[in-house]
Amino acid sequence: MASRNLKGARNAFEENDIKKSIEAHDEKPLIDEEDRKEPHKEESGEFIKSIVFGGLDGIMTTFAIVAAATGAGLTRGVILIIAFANLLGDAIGMAVGDYVSEIAEEDQLKLEYKKLEQDIDNNPDEQKSILIELYEKKGFTNSQASRIVELLFPYRKTVTSIMMMEEHGATIDDDSNDEEGGTDYGAIKSALVTFGSFLVCGGIPLLAYLCSGHYNNKGEFDTIFIISIALFIVVLFLLGCFKGYVSNKNWFISGIQMLINGAVTTLVAFWIGYGIEKAQ
DSSP: OOOOHHHHHHHHHHHTTTTHHHHHHHSOOOHHHHHHTTTHHHHHHHHHHHHHHHHHHHHHHHHHHHHHHHHHTOOOHHHHHHHHHHHHHHHHHHHHHHHHHHHHHHHHHHHHHHHHHHHHHHHHHHHHHHHHHHHHHTTTTTTHHHHHHHHTTTTTHHHHHHHHHHHHHHOOOEEEEEHSSOOOOOOOHHHHHHHHHHHHHHGGGGGGHHHOOOOHHHHHHHOOOOOOOOHHHHHHHHHHHHHHHHTTSSSSHHHHHHHHHHHHHHHHHHHHHHHHHHHH
16 A cells, blocks of 8 residues: 655655655655554454454354244254354355455456556656646645656656555555565455454354253253353454444444344344244
């Protein structure tokens, strides 16, 4: 990702320093240790999102099945078999979907990047005008923006990255891809994190049934089901709080919202299972 240092850009303009102008806009400015840590922070943020959203999907879908099967009066053993089979199948599906999504997003960025490079080569004046307008929107005067663009434009990679960030909110990082094995490496890591989170969070409510023994006993609104509900509530609330944190929203309200969502889903699933069992 490209990072933007508007204060540095203004200082570079005043000093007529091309090097500082490039560093103020480059995707890897050599400014200080904190800036060098930014790619790792962004990567960690992406993994946190994979953990949260993978975990939410895992626990919601799995416990809905547990609730429906319990309402239908299936035995504990059958509930475990159905729930674990669904958990594993959905986890694989989520991981594959995450991988495909990451690859598709990166491919689209590369396509837009190449298209922008061609536009800069074929229509430099038009692209200069666009870049000047972008700087003017940030508070620079026309003369300041024009001067900065003239300083930056010989450095095509920097200009392309700036315009990608402004127009698409992201850019490609060839150096990072080369070091870590390319786009596939990041996509595989994200898929594995989603898979693990889905399995772990979705499996927690099943621990009550797994440790209960008496797998031939009929599932009902008993102590085992209540313990499973308690585990479901705790994990769901924590995931909801983390969801609010990574989304820059109130973490407590986000946790409560996820609990309400989970309660509705669970009640609907339970009563559907109960109704089907009574109708037989």
